[in-house]
Amino acid sequence: MHCLAALCSRLLMLNRCRPSHLQQDQIMLDIEKYKEIAGVAFTADARNSNAPQGSYYTDPEIHDLELKKVFGYEWNYFCHQSQVPNAGDYKTGEVGGHAVYVIRGKDGDIRAFYNVCQHRGHELLQDAQGNARVVVCPYHAWTYDAEGNLRGAPKMKEVEGFDRSKVKLCQVRCEIVGGFVFLNFSDDAPAFREMCPEFEPIITSMVAEVDKLQFVKQKNYDIKANWKIVTENFLEAYHVEFSGEAHQALGEIIDIETYRFNISGRTIEYTAGGGADDVLPYDKNAEDAFTNTKNAPFHQCFLFPHMTFSIFPGTNMMFVFNMRPNGPERTAEEIIYFTLDGSFSDPTETAEEYVSDSLNPEDISLVEAVHRGLKSKGYQPGRLMVDPEMKEAWGEQFVHHFNTLNLAALTR
Template identity: 35%
Template sequence: MDSNPLSCDLDQRDGLTFSLDAKYYTDPEIFELEKEKIFFRNWQFIAHGSEIPNSGDYITRKIIDQEIIIVRGQDDEIRAFYNVCVHRAHTLVRGDGNCGRLMTCAYHAWSYNLDGTLRNAPNYKHVEGFDRAKVRLSNVRVEIFCGFIFVNLDREAKSLRDLTGDLDKQIAAFVPNHGDLRFLVEKRIEHDCGWKVSVENFNECYHCLVVHKALREKVLELDTYRTATEGIYIRHFCEGRAPDDSMYRFDPAQGQNMGAFFIWPNVAIVSYPGGIVSTRHFIPINGRQTIYSYRWYTDGRASDDDILDMAQKHYDTNGVEDAAVVHEVQKGLESRGYAQGPLMIDRGLTESSEHGVSHLQRLVLRALAS
């Protein structure tokens, strides 16, 4: 990357707003900046709180190359720590499960209470000056938002609730029982592209009429699709098709419309007609590889069978279709024939407008320039 300072706004020419330069999707140094200034400073989605219901239940997740433990304590509090023993840096726990009352390192058997304090270090009583009370795991900030667990590696960051204003109320209008959700299934698709390509694709429906035949004919009334941007979130709304005209079964009494709420930088909470709820998590692996994780939940408004049916049909249609187009976009970004393109932002901010993309790109630029 050149030494010129990064601009904190998009290029404007002849009244048009232009997309980010291709280097923002291809330069390894920019991805390293994104790790530090975006993913290590902003709130990262983990799971729903109901996925660790009991004391000692834990899950491990990676934020790019930083592995985190999220555990429910004996006091019912959910806490997060870096997944590393503070003795000689061995990984503390693996996978997901229940560790009982203690998290114990498999290297030298140092054990920690569920609040991160040291319980025992073999031979510590014979080590002069060793104070067990001063040793604890390195903690990570945790916040529960609409029943979902988020973490932030930046101890100085603003709280997610302060950053999102009344977004919780907007989500509750579509998912009134968000605290009672139960996880059903995860569908993962590899996106052969950088994370921004995946996120931008989610936050515009300009491509929907071209790419998503099942979506436009059997799920949503796409001419009603609208996107609104505010702060660190983007709100999507669309009317759903009638049950007899839908590709999946649902009860219209549980909701007839779609509401999707993208939270910067890489997760969305989505409610489909019939009260079918999912999260969309765009997990960066490196600068050119992303995992698109669809996690599907129930709060009892729809049957498990109907949700599982929807999850599979969505994977087979939208999921596969999006994976194909974002791969082709990444290939194009790496072509010497492409630098920037004009974003199609129309006056009415209609279903074809790309103002959601411009909002995201400004968030990227401002973060990198901070």
């Protein structure tokens, strides 16, 4: 086993024996101790750091460690409450290697469960979404209610000592913030608002009516690149001017003179005024449907580890980029769109088409080429482009902060 894989194995063994917490005010990294993961040229100071080494993105051992230490401990976006509006409505999915579902109970609460029967382990719900008065296992018809209690099993009265009251589905921690449903697979992780206190104020400043948003549609993409590469691409604007027509149009969406950012804990916030109406790459709505309390027509919030919430000027929609790892060399990307009434106006439709059919395909081409390059023996990690005061919006300090958070989680 090479030294990098050996280090990952040692970290896994250490964390099985001695769990610990990553406190919000202690997101720190011992670069010297864990330089084998990121490479010797990745330093604690973004201003003199190179990018991480290629194996950080492609090594299967690191991917397995991330599933356990990052996606197994951090809060993961799953869906929006509007996608399960009625009692019995459910949505299934996979997060960090875990098959799960959320369901709304008769009491109106949304709960999350591992999507596995407590009898012999068969998958319970197989459709992506639907409505179920009870959840019935397709294998032996064990039946559960929306609270995860076993309601019945064939022949159970004929089995001596069988006590259905002791059989419950394994529940996943679930919190709703701003109408968005987040899941956590760790019993030790802090509550969402404790771990990510900055997120709720940001998301409500983006859309004051955020808890009233309605799901419109979702686009899915299979990207041949590691999830960190895809995430990094969304965090930096250094490439925007040079990466194709759709990205050059993205530059027209933003008034660069008012472009501001704020890095805080697990969030990175970007705000700006909107570009001139006559150069926008989509049609602009005549009226703004959102109460934008920060007066920032362009507004984005990255939430570690894999989510970006976005508002583009004049679109009357919020959309979420969600980057789920699908092995060390693939990413299952979702773009999820929301409006206040659950439908697109004609101008908003053109904005969605720009994001889904022009901008994102260019990004996919970029990140897949990066992934191929990082596997090359000819790659030597290059210098991160960061100005001395880390004030410029084009800088790659955002990429550095993301990787510092990820490395801190890996070495937690």
